[in-house]
Amino acid sequence: MAIPLRKIIHIDMDAFFAAVEQRDNPSYQNKPIIVGGLPDSRGVVATCSYEARKYGIHSAMSSSRAFRLCPHAIFVKPRFTQYKEASQQIQGIFYQYTSQIEPQSLDEAYLDVTHSLLCQGSASRLAEKIRQQILDETGLVASAGISYNKFLAKLASGINKPNGQYLITPKQGIGFIAQLPIGRFHGVGKATEKKMHALGIAKGADLLRFSLPELKLHFGKSAIFFYQIAQGVDDRPVRARQESKSIGVEITYAHDLEERSEIYQQLMNLLDKALDKVFAKTLYAHTLTVKVKYHNFQQITRSLTFSGPIKKRMLMLPVFQQLLEGESVGQTKVRLLGVTLSSLEQQSLYYQQVDLFD
Amino acid sequence: MKFIINRELILTPLQQIVSVIEKRQTMPILANVLFKLDNNLLTLTGTDLEVQIVVNIAFDNDEQGSITVPARKLLDICKSLPSAVDIKFELVKDKLKVQSGRSRFSLSTLEAHDYPDFEMTAMDCQFTIKTAQFKTALDKTAFCMANQDIRYYLNGIMLGIFNRQLKLVGSDGHRLSIYEGEIETETGIESRIIIPRKGVLELTRLLDNDPEQEIQVEFSKNNIRVVIENLTFSAKLVDSKYPDFSKVFEQSFNSPVHVQKQVLKDALTRVSILSNEKFRGVEFVIEGNSLQISTNNPEHEEADEEIAIEYQGEALSIAFNSQYILDAVSNLDSEMAVLTIAENLSSCFIEESSEQNYKFIVMPMRL
Numbered sequence A: 001m002a003i004p005l006r007k008i009i010h011i012d013m014d015a016f017f018a019a020v021e022q023r024d025n026p027s028y029q030n031k032p033i034i035v036g037g038l039p040d041s042r043g044v045v046a047t048c049s050y051e052a053r054k055y056g057i058h059s060a061m062s063s064s065r066a067f068r069l070c071p072h073a074i075f076v077k078p079r080f081t082q083y084k085e086a087s088q089q090i091q092g093i094f095y096q097y098t099s100q101i102e103p104q105s106l107d108e109a110y111l112d113v114t115h116s117l118l119c120q121g122s123a124s125r126l127a128e129k130i131r132q133q134i135l136d137e138t139g140l141v142a143s144a145g146i147s148y149n150k151f152l153a154k155l156a157s158g159i160n161k162p163n164g165q166y167l168i169t170p171k172q173g174i175g176f177i178a179q180l181p182i183g184r185f186h187g188v189g190k191a192t193e194k195k196m197h198a199l200g201i202a203k204g205a206d207l208l209r210f211s212l213p214e215l216k217l218h219f220g221k222s223a224i225f226f227y228q229i230a231q232g233v234d235d236r237p238v239r240a241r242q243e244s245k246s247i248g249v250e251i252t253y254a255h256d257l258e259e260r261s262e263i264y265q266q267l268m269n270l271l272d273k274a275l276d277k278v279f280a281k282t283l284y285a286h287t288l289t290v291k292v293k294y295h296n297f298q299q300i301t302r303s304l305t306f307s308g309p310i311k312k313r314m315l316m317l318p319v320f321q322q323l324l325e326g327e328s329v330g331q332t333k334v335r336l337l338g339v340t341l342s343s344l345e346q347q348s349l350y351y352q353q354v355d356l357f358d
Numbered sequence B: 001m002k003f004i005i006n007r008e009l010i011l012t013p014l015q016q017i018v019s020v021i022e023k024r025q026t027m028p029i030l031a032n033v034l035f036k037l038d039n040n041l042l043t044l045t046g047t048d049l050e051v052q053i054v055v056n057i058a059f060d061n062d063e064q065g066s067i068t069v070p071a072r073k074l075l076d077i078c079k080s081l082p083s084a085v086d087i088k089f090e091l092v093k094d095k096l097k098v099q100s101g102r103s104r105f106s107l108s109t110l111e112a113h114d115y116p117d118f119e120m121t122a123m124d125c126q127f128t129i130k131t132a133q134f135k136t137a138l139d140k141t142a143f144c145m146a147n148q149d150i151r152y153y154l155n156g157i158m159l160g161i162f163n164r165q166l167k168l169v170g171s172d173g174h175r176l177s178i179y180e181g182e183i184e185t186e187t188g189i190e191s192r193i194i195i196p197r198k199g200v201l202e203l204t205r206l207l208d209n210d211p212e213q214e215i216q217v218e219f220s221k222n223n224i225r226v227v228i229e230n231l232t233f234s235a236k237l238v239d240s241k242y243p244d245f246s247k248v249f250e251q252s253f254n255s256p257v258h259v260q261k262q263v264l265k266d267a268l269t270r271v272s273i274l275s276n277e278k279f280r281g282v283e284f285v286i287e288g289n290s291l292q293i294s295t296n297n298p299e300h301e302e303a304d305e306e307i308a309i310e311y312q313g314e315a316l317s318i319a320f321n322s323q324y325i326l327d328a329v330s331n332l333d334s335e336m337a338v339l340t341i342a343e344n345l346s347s348c349f350i351e352e353s354s355e356q357n358y359k360f361i362v363m364p365m366r367l
Helices: A016-024 A063-069 A080-095 A124-139 A150-157 A170-179 A190-198 A212-230 A260-280 A316-321 B007-020 B071-080 B131-142 B197-206 B263-274 B322-330
Strands: A008-013 A033-037 A045-048 A074-076 A100-105 A109-114 A142-147 A164-168 A246-257 A287-294 A301-304 A334-343 B002-006 B031-040 B042-048 B053-058 B063-069 B088-094 B095-099 B104-108 B125-130 B156-162 B164-173 B176-182 B191-194 B214-219 B223-228 B231-236 B257-260 B281-287 B290-296 B302-310 B316-321 B334-342 B347-349 B356-364
Touching: A008 A124, A008 A150, A016 A033, A016 A080, A016 B042, A033 A063, A045 A063, A063 A080, A080 A100, A080 A109, A080 A124, A109 A150, A124 A142, A124 A164, A150 A164, A150 A170, A190 A212, A246 A260, A246 A287, A260 A316, A260 A334, A287 A316, A301 A316, A301 B063, B002 B007, B002 B197, B007 B031, B007 B053, B007 B088, B007 B197, B031 B071, B053 B197, B053 B302, B063 B071, B063 B104, B071 B104, B071 B347, B088 B347, B131 B156, B131 B164, B131 B176, B131 B197, B131 B214, B131 B356, B156 B197, B176 B322, B191 B197, B191 B231, B197 B223, B197 B231, B257 B302, B263 B281, B263 B290, B263 B302, B263 B322, B263 B334, B281 B322, B316 B322, B322 B347, B322 B356
Parallel strands: A033 A074, A142 A164
Antiparallel strands: A008 A109, A008 A142, A033 A045, A100 A109, A246 A334, A287 A301, A287 A334, B002 B088, B031 B042, B031 B063, B042 B053, B053 B231, B088 B095, B095 B104, B125 B214, B156 B164, B156 B191, B164 B176, B176 B356, B214 B223, B223 B231, B257 B334, B281 B290, B281 B316, B290 B302, B334 B347, B347 B356
């Protein structure tokens, strides 16, 4: 029995944070706006307006570099409360069309409209309607991609940006993937891209030369996704509300950290915050991951999984020491620290066993 | 370096050494076994930097030299050769040639002087003990130690020595086992150490020599060393104090429950099939001469069974992880098990009916 093709819309707000700033402050309109760290800080660009992009500025670029590229740009500190508010308003609009919504971040979401009867079932007209309603109600501009799976829908939303939309039909799907540079595939970062190139995979079409076992050899768990997507298949469902798999906290410090003892103290503070968040959701975590970004942007992560839940903060100092033993943390200056807790389970499963030492 | 040795002389030492070598190493040379040849003595060494095993093999030979080779591969080669054959080893440039009958192997090597030293501080305490006693003490406690617990001091066995009193304790917090015995000679020592989990597991495997033989145990603040015939086992110790568990003894108890060990084990095994897969909870209802064991799981499946016991006390009900009770009861050597539950239902002692050197404690579950 054939499974009916899905209809998926990927909505992506255009320069979201910058657009909110321009909307709320008319003097910013038609000007290069950079939301993120200030130029004399160590921060980075979170989002910039299309006017700023003309100067070659993009997100994740350091603010000081952005300033050099465009000294007359207006730098604005992010106001997340406002962005969240706008994002919720937009989600409210989505719910008028479907309940199958998977927000990716504040400014992006997948909508599964397979079973929608609105617009005589035309997903393209539905996307147009949603974008219009977003503009009318929030004054913000969105782009949309429409296709039969998440991967292609996301790809499509980037094609006619800003304020546009694009449809990739089932017939066009494979052709699109075939010519797509491998670096733009979901799950392909710099390291994987290098590996792909070494194997002679430059574009989607090149993936078709490999069997699944061959891909598994090189890419492990991700192989299935690559193998299927090369044939235009991406079965990942639009998940209505994702249970979070991990809870983390990280800080970029105003000054690089050089003292090991201070680094451990900072990690303990981050752990406190992460544990508070875990406990607030009545969860327990079993895995602790530490992330360290050095001043040269090199990054390491180290993790450890325990048999029991991570509860007592006091006991964690030796764990941090063990995890970072042999690393040059401190000798190499540290710019950012992060602590993530994962392998989460409901606390209610645990209350039962009595412990001798608790 | 060149020597010929009989397969039976080298096979067991290699097996003992490979057992401590980790499957994945931080340094490639840790996958290797160190060969040191000095006149009539061949010394084999393997380590993961936490635990080290050194075996001395005496045989006729007049050469000297040292080299390291992949341990697991060499073991597999020796294992697969016919029994009692002579094996010829010869170092040719950077390869170790291994030959026996018509089989030839050429193994890669790494320089012996790159092999890491196992750091040890001077041993300030020592005692001797019969193999049988040490093995019993470890076997009766090891099954309770924690595995990967955040409370790292629980991932091992506490060994305490107070002149002639020997005490071993293992606990993962949910259960505890305690061994208390006397050794034959005065030691004059009062000390407590924690042997890490891996060291404990290796040590129990190594103690299969003559049970009546005396072995020598030495330790310092940081290390333990046990000499078993021609083998020396060393391990780093867990640098911590063992937590206080004395409160569990300081309470009032109900009268004991006497039950046939096998009957209890069989009933628990059957009933626990329908318990929660992860937490294995079962409820005990004890009344008169009957123990009713029951359970249910999130799928709303249920099981219960009633067995005969001897019990004089008040009716009570308490719940446990069935696996913990099974482990404890299985470690009793007698046919009868005695379960003594604290009056406030906070713990359950499991012992034999006659006085023994060991007892087990299982903490309950609250349902």
